[in-house]
Amino acid sequence: xxxxxxxxxxxxxxxxxxxxxxxxxxxxxxxxxxxxxxxxxxxxxxxxxxxxxxxxxxxxxxxxxxxxxxxxxxxxxxxxxxxxxxxxxxxxxxxxxxxxxxxxxxxxxxxxxxxxxxxxxxxxxxxxxxxxxxxxxxxxxxxxxxxxxxxxxxxxxxxxxxxxxxxxxxxxxxxxxxxxxxxxxxxxxxxxxxxxxxxxxxxxxxxxxxxxxxxxxxxxxxxxxxxxxxxxxxxxxxxxxxxxxxxxxxxxxxxxxxxxxxxxxxxxxxxxxxxxxxxxxxxxxxxxxxxxxxxxxxxxxxxxxxxxxxxxxxxxxxxxxxxxxxxxxxxxxxxxxxxxxxxxxxxxxxxxxxxxxxxxxxxxxxxxxxxxxxxxxxxxxxxxxxxxxxxxxxxxxxxxxxxxxxxxxxxxxxxxxxxxxxxxxxxxxxxxxxxxxxxxxxxxxxxxxxxxxxxxxxxxxxxxxxxx
Amino acid sequence: xxxxxxxxxxxxxxxxxxxxxxxxxxxxxxxxxxxxxxxxxxxxxxxxxxxxxxxxxxxxxxxxxxxxxxxxxxxxxxxxxxxxxxxxxxxxxxxxxxxxxxxxxxxxxxxxxxxxxxxxxxxxxxxxxxxxxxxxxxxxxxxxxxxxxxxxxxxxxxxxxxxxxxxxxxxxxxxxxxxxxxxxxxxxxxxxxxxxxxxxxxxxxxxxxxxxxxxxxxxxxxxxxxxxxxxxxxxxxxxxxxxxxxxxxxxxxxxxxxxxxxxxxxxxxxxxxxxxxxxxxxxxxxxxxxxxxxxxxxxxxxxxxxxxxxxxxxxxxxxxxxxxxxxxxxxxxxxxxxxxxxxxxxxxxxxxxxxxxxxxxxxxxxxxxxxxxxxxxxxxxxxxxxxxxxxxxxxxxxxxxxxxxxxxxxxxxxxxxx
Numbered sequence: 001x002x003x004x005x006x007x008x009x010x011x012x013x014x015x016x017x018x019x020x021x022x023x024x025x026x027x028x029x030x031x032x033x034x035x036x037x038x039x040x041x042x043x044x045x046x047x048x049x050x051x052x053x054x055x056x057x058x059x060x061x062x063x064x065x066x067x068x069x070x071x072x073x074x075x076x077x078x079x080x081x082x083x084x085x086x087x088x089x090x091x092x093x094x095x096x097x098x099x100x101x102x103x104x105x106x107x108x109x110x111x112x113x114x115x116x117x118x119x120x121x122x123x124x125x126x127x128x129x130x131x132x133x134x135x136x137x138x139x140x141x142x143x144x145x146x147x148x149x150x151x152x153x154x155x156x157x158x159x160x161x162x163x164x165x166x167x168x169x170x171x172x173x174x175x176x177x178x179x180x181x182x183x184x185x186x187x188x189x190x191x192x193x194x195x196x197x198x199x200x201x202x203x204x205x206x207x208x209x210x211x212x213x214x215x216x217x218x219x220x221x222x223x224x225x226x227x228x229x230x231x232x233x234x235x236x237x238x239x240x241x242x243x244x245x246x247x248x249x250x251x252x253x254x255x256x257x258x259x260x261x262x263x264x265x266x267x268x269x270x271x272x273x274x275x276x277x278x279x280x281x282x283x284x285x286x287x288x289x290x291x292x293x294x295x296x297x298x299x300x301x302x303x304x305x306x307x308x309x310x311x312x313x314x315x316x317x318x319x320x321x322x323x324x325x326x327x328x329x330x331x332x333x334x335x336x337x338x339x340x341x342x343x344x345x346x347x348x349x350x351x352x353x354x355x356x357x358x359x360x361x362x363x364x365x366x367x368x369x370x371x372x373x374x375x376x377x378x379x380x381x382x383x384x385x386x387x388x389x390x391x392x393x394x395x396x397x398x399x400x401x402x403x404x405x406x407x408x409x410x411x412x413x414x415x416x417x418x419x420x421x422x423x424x425x426x427x428x429x430x431x432x433x434x435x436x437x438x439x440x441x442x443x444x445x446x447x448x449x450x451x452x453x454x455x456x457x458x459x460x461x462x463x464x465x466x467x468x
Numbered sequence: 469x470x471x472x473x474x475x476x477x478x479x480x481x482x483x484x485x486x487x488x489x490x491x492x493x494x495x496x497x498x499x500x501x502x503x504x505x506x507x508x509x510x511x512x513x514x515x516x517x518x519x520x521x522x523x524x525x526x527x528x529x530x531x532x533x534x535x536x537x538x539x540x541x542x543x544x545x546x547x548x549x550x551x552x553x554x555x556x557x558x559x560x561x562x563x564x565x566x567x568x569x570x571x572x573x574x575x576x577x578x579x580x581x582x583x584x585x586x587x588x589x590x591x592x593x594x595x596x597x598x599x600x601x602x603x604x605x606x607x608x609x610x611x612x613x614x615x616x617x618x619x620x621x622x623x624x625x626x627x628x629x630x631x632x633x634x635x636x637x638x639x640x641x642x643x644x645x646x647x648x649x650x651x652x653x654x655x656x657x658x659x660x661x662x663x664x665x666x667x668x669x670x671x672x673x674x675x676x677x678x679x680x681x682x683x684x685x686x687x688x689x690x691x692x693x694x695x696x697x698x699x700x701x702x703x704x705x706x707x708x709x710x711x712x713x714x715x716x717x718x719x720x721x722x723x724x725x726x727x728x729x730x731x732x733x734x735x736x737x738x739x740x741x742x743x744x745x746x747x748x749x750x751x752x753x754x755x756x757x758x759x760x761x762x763x764x765x766x767x768x769x770x771x772x773x774x775x776x777x778x779x780x781x782x783x784x785x786x787x788x789x790x791x792x793x794x795x796x797x798x799x800x801x802x803x804x805x806x807x808x809x810x811x812x813x814x815x816x817x818x819x820x821x822x823x824x825x826x827x828x829x830x831x832x833x834x835x836x837x838x839x840x841x842x843x844x845x846x847x848x849x850x851x852x853x854x855x856x857x858x859x860x861x862x863x864x865x866x867x868x869x870x871x872x873x874x875x876x877x878x879x880x881x882x883x884x885x886x
Contacts (some may be wrong), residue, residue: 091646094671114820143669143826149675149763164821167792171763181847194821195791195817201766218791225766271767272785274760299793300787300810344863345786346855348779376867383870437866 006065006177018212075100081107093117106131106157114142114163120150126158129212136163144199145170145183148176157178162187167216168197175464176200178208185215189238191296193217197239201225202275205464209233217296218303220261223251225275230462231256240297241266241306242288247273250280252462259288262295263306264288264327269316270302271340271352278317283325288312289367290329290442295375297303305343307332307378313368314356321360321459328367328422332378333389335361337414339397341434342377355399359414360456366391381431383440390427390447392416397433415454428452521548521572525592525623533561533617533632533641538572538596543614543638545598552717553701554708556694558734558748560687561833562599564654564667566612569688570596573717581709581720583729584774595620595686601666605657614638615650616668622685627684629674645671664831673827681761691773694752696730709811731773734839746843747773749836750781769800782811784852791823804849806840815840 077092077100079085089109092102096119106127110344111134117124124146126132136145144295146155148170160184161169167183170176183197197213200206210235213220220239223229229251235258236242240256244266245251251267258264265288269278288311297304306313309331314320315338327334340347340354370389373382381389394414402412419426428449436443451466483619493794516833523536530536540546545568547553552571559567573579577590589595600614633648647670656662678684689695692709699708712718716821722728732740734749751773757764760770767788770780779785787793787810795813802808814824815837823829 072714090670094645115677116670118672118675139820141820141830143820149674164819165793171766177766191792193792195789195793199789201789218789223791270786272779274765274768274789282623298790298792299796300798302786302788343786344859346784346852346854346859348784376863379870380866383866387666434862438862438869440866440869 039221041240043103056253058385067216076103077101078103079109080105080106081109085109085112085394086111089115092117096122098122099272101125104132104134108133108135109137109275110135111145112138112140112257114139114144114147116142116147117153121152122150123154123156123360124158125154126155128157129159129180132158133159134158135160137161139164146205147171148173151175153177154179157184159184163187163194165194165211166199167194167357169196169199169201170203173200174204176203176206178211180210181208182212182215183214184212185217187215189215189217189240189293189296191206191217191298195219195301196222197236198222199224200229201391204228206230207464207467212236213242214238216240217298218301219266223248225273226251228464230464230467232256236261236264238293238300240293240295240303242291244268244303245278245281246270247275247278247283249275249278249464251282252286253281253283257285258288261291262293262297262308263303263310263313264291265312265329266303266306267312267314267317267320268302269340269353271349271354276349276351277353279319280459281317281320282461283312283320283322285327288325288327288334292329292331292372292374302343305377306375307336307381308374309333309369309378310336312336314338314359315343316354316356318353318355318357318360319360319456320356321362321456323363325364326367327364327391328369329374329428330369331374332370332381333373333393334366334369334391335364336381336393337361341397342395342437355397355412356395356414357399357402357412358456359394361392361414361416362457364419366419366426368422370427380440382438384431384436384443384445385429388427390429391419391421392426392428394428394430396430396436396446410454411456413452413454415452415456416449417453417455476487521550521594523572523574523592523594523621525574525594525621529619529621529630529643531643533619533643536594536619538570538617542634542641543602544612545614547596551596552712552715553699554695555697555699556688556752557697557731557739558694558745558752560752560828561836562661562828563664563831564601564605564656564712564833565599565615565666566602567624568596568598568600570598571689571712571717572596576716578717578719579712581692581713581718581722583692583722583727587692589622591622591624593622595689597688599666599668601652601654603653604655606655606659613652614646615652615666616639616644618674627686629678629684631668631671631674633668644668647671647673667830669827674825676763677756677825679763680756680759687756691731693731696728697733713754735835742839742843742846746839747781749839753836757825778852780810783847783849784856791821793817793824795822801844803849803853804845806844809844812837812841812844819854 008118079089093098093115100122101123104126136375143165145160146168151174154177157260162185178198185193193215196219197216197220198208203226206223206229208221208231213236216239219241220236221231221243223245225247227249229248231243231253233255237260240262242261246268247270265283267281292309295308311327311330311334313336315353337356337359339356369391371387373389381393398408402409416428430446432444521537537548540548541813547570550572554569554571572594575593579587579589580612596619598614598617602612603610614634619630621628631644634645636639647668650666652666653663664760695708697708698705709721713721731748732744754771756762757767769782777879785800793814794810797808797810800810806812816832817823818832
């Protein structure tokens, strides 16, 4: 009558799965993301996995506590895959002491319940993102695979696969680090996949680095309503949005590769939320190419409006600097800058600022784009501009209060200067505002890039204490 | 019990837990929680001997529930002296479990009445909730399978929540941090056989609902309006607030009954209109998370009873991070269209990635779903609907114009990604 029998049964099942699980982990069933085949991080890193871990600063032993950076390290709890793993992991995470390192050993761990952590200063560590897999294919409860609500937590060197909802969510979790974490839905890009891969929200000082996010039906890496954010050297593929920075104040997104998503890198702001008016975002030195996966977001989500084949997209943010990126091979456009007004949802929030202002696009390299616009957004843009759609498209919607004597205040506009293109000139168009979208036949787009050569001051880098 | 004790292998864990939780002013059951006094844990004899309740709010939580002497007869949830049963006008849905609620206060202390806002309970006050399943919903007198009892003890610096899981004989319940899954069966009110795995939440799951503004709080008897109802006590029927006042548990209750607010009973049309009943239901089931300071505050959706701004409680509110939880709906609530409203998708689903609430519900609450369906069906926010329709028509006008300009326009591709 009690569920122990049932758990045992499931665990028995898990044991069977685990025996063949190691073979499973690398192959992702019948779906193999093309970009992954040649550069599977696990292949290269496997031999060095242990020494790498030993070299990291937070390592601890079962011996007495050691003092490091003023933070006591309390010991290592080791998890081996197997029939008892779920119960053990759930309990240990609940009972965690601050300072504990949870070491997940190599193999596939199967969970039917979501994991959660509420204790500060904890490290959750695997043996490599393709060696240690936390699989939630059989998940029965929990809106996330791993849910973190405490501060100073590090998650590193492991993978979370096939969760029913989000893969990892951290809420009000300051000073969180995601390092060499892979989140993936192994069946490929499907609307039935969970929304977000790596999902920190409402947090200060967020670092996500060298991580991989594949198959999210919303965003692979999504940082929401946070302050002081760094997303660097990550790879996002086959998500609707590769990397999305939403309602954030201060974010550096650099050195990432976003490919085969619907949209590569998004910087958005949404109404009716506790933290709004996203600003001071830098997107630089990223490789953003071939994001042409048909939009598979469930309808109703804002990313469902992202036109398939978009490289970088900014919506309703202020002071965004996009520079030294390599952006190419997008069916709709390499870069789309829009106000929230194009989302076609009435704004009821008096505190919301729907305009995209002071967007500084400079020194990027563009490749081909704009020959195969898609989605309603792509169609509307095509209606105004025809194909090929330019490298940079701005909706031209401005805050009327910032127009004086027919002239837009300089810091309320956009700047596109010093960019280059493989062949020919960088192309640009302003759609000329919402009127153009409602009546494309009589639209008045402005294609003269020279009208948008304002120089905005550079944005200060994000600084997170202790992060180089 | 062994499995619980086995967990506390770190000698320092108690101190660390205390440090973790006390600093933010919150307390929840922790390993420090284990009362060292084993002499009181002798089980059934103590639990049923009828001696007065013994709750020392300064002590760590007891290892076994019998220490507190709350029940004369736990199997039938007969409370000891001073442990007062109560009920709520609209309770939360807990997978069709029966919820037994009690309140105890130390001698001489009382709760001060407030017409609005949260009641302030005195130090030592203890709120008790027992979860059980009756075998046949058509016959409430039949034996009940008692699963767990949750206690909220008001300590000097805030509430502490604890969970006790009963043994098979309902003679003793043991402190738990990790919850438990139990298979339960019953005959439903419609005569059908039902089976379910009830998930007693673990400590972290408890916190998902019970942590608000970084403080741990109880959720049941928080507002007087939920308590303002009659209850069938063993001595007869009486208004709960009046009974509490009579026995000294409540001070400041206004003489005039009309001055005491009362929330509607979600499934009793005589107690309030559709809107009142629906809002009470959402308040009790959703608002511990969906409020400023709750864990779902990042969604911007506020389902507290007093929220009066339509978009804040979902009317034409776009989702933020709903993922496939939208079920293809554009808005949390689209007035007049429950079939297009995300709220309905969330309430009807049992999929862990879609369902709401995320903790505490594994079954669909058919009757609650019908209430919300009716509420949304009959809603009329004509002005907001008109504004949204204008925006929609502007968008479709552009596509329509484009369709006319270009014969080759692929409308199917466009709508698919609209």
